[in-house]
Amino acid sequence: MSFNFTILGVLKWKPMTGYDLKKIIQKTTFMYWSGNNNQIYKGLLALQNQGLVTNEVKHQDGAPSKKIYTITASGIEEFNKWIMESPKEPPEFKKEFLIQMALSGDLKVDNVMAILSQYEESVSMKLLMEKEMQRRQGLDKRRNKQEEYLWSMISENIINTYENELLWIEKVKAGMEVKGRK
Template sequence: MSIKFAILGILSSKPLTGYDLKKIIQESPFMYWSGNNNQIYKSLVELLDEGLVTNEVRHQESSPSKKIYTITKEGLAELKEWVISSPEPPECKKPFLIQLAWADQLQPDELNTLLSGYENQIRMQILLQKEQQRRGTFSPARTSREVYLWDMIQENVISSYENELTWLEKIRKVIDSDCKEKTNGMNYRVIEKNEKKYIECFSAETPIQWEQDVLNLIAACGENNTNLLLIHSEAVAEDLFKLKTGIAGMILQKLVNYHVKTAVVLQEELKITGKFKELLAESKKGNDFRVFNNTAEAENWLIN
């Protein structure tokens, strides 16, 4: 579709300057052109040459002169002929779909970041469209039917974004379910005490040792509306306590980044030496992560 028909349509409501046309097109939720000066004025020149619009210069004493464009009878006829023509099939121009097509190469947390970023953009668009709807964007409003049609256009735009959110939720359900099937089979329960709720992870078929393992626990916290986590050392790979790699630090950082308050309960027979012993001493100063020798102390710190 040519931008010329959008210009003719707008001018059918009243005469306007090129600047006014540019502003209406740029603020419109469904007129998808950029509305830059070159695009607008090039089309206006073509419409003038075709006799579909006229213009006149209006001089102002205290302001620069204005060039006002008005649609002609021929322009109105051209517009109507286009309006009653067969509609073009809707176009699907979504760069995100191309990104998603090759997203299988991403790690679960990377895919989650991609989905979350797009989801945030969609939510922002919904807020923007609803705000524009509240303030009232350009609408000819010449008849009650025209008012209704323009309201329905606005509703169509908003519902398309809302449908996109529903579609994203569907993706997340399947991806999250698939992710759980591939996890370590962690055993946890939801504990409620003193009007507080926390996740207690007491064992795992394969001990926690990777970043994704802790992301699964963070997801479990989110699903149960809590940011409190208690982990028994039986569920954790022993190598993590030796701090031989940077994975332990990465796991702790994830818990902090997601604002999950975490208590770890150590087995009595677990020998703590070296850097992890230093970490224990340091953890006693923090409010995000601490290590305890028994569940009662860990729980007391966690929920108070």
């Protein structure tokens, strides 16, 4: 389960609470989970049972007390092993629209054009949202030049993905129009 490794990796930055982790995972879109409480708190418990993190309870006046989690030496070791030795999964996608297109063989050309436009609208919207998310995250300070470079490349990867999808939509539309005119 890579979710727990993600927690571990973020705790390498600095010790923090489950609530902090939740916020980070939720705003980082490429950490693709919902980042809900259930996963976070269960994950932290499991990591603690494996001795990969420890926590220290901080009581606060006029605020709920917090558990600050810190990664242990064996936690760092396990995490580095995951990074270096785990098989690198190829990207996975779910493009429901491809299924819809595959099953639209007997639709009228105009209808196919319509659903292509709907998809285009949806991808454009997503791209805008993604750019806004990244603008906000660009304000976060990175630990060093390498981390900054890697995060900028990740941004590029995500933006590219949506932009390539838009280019592909245009191509399909152009091809459909030629068919329609005949």
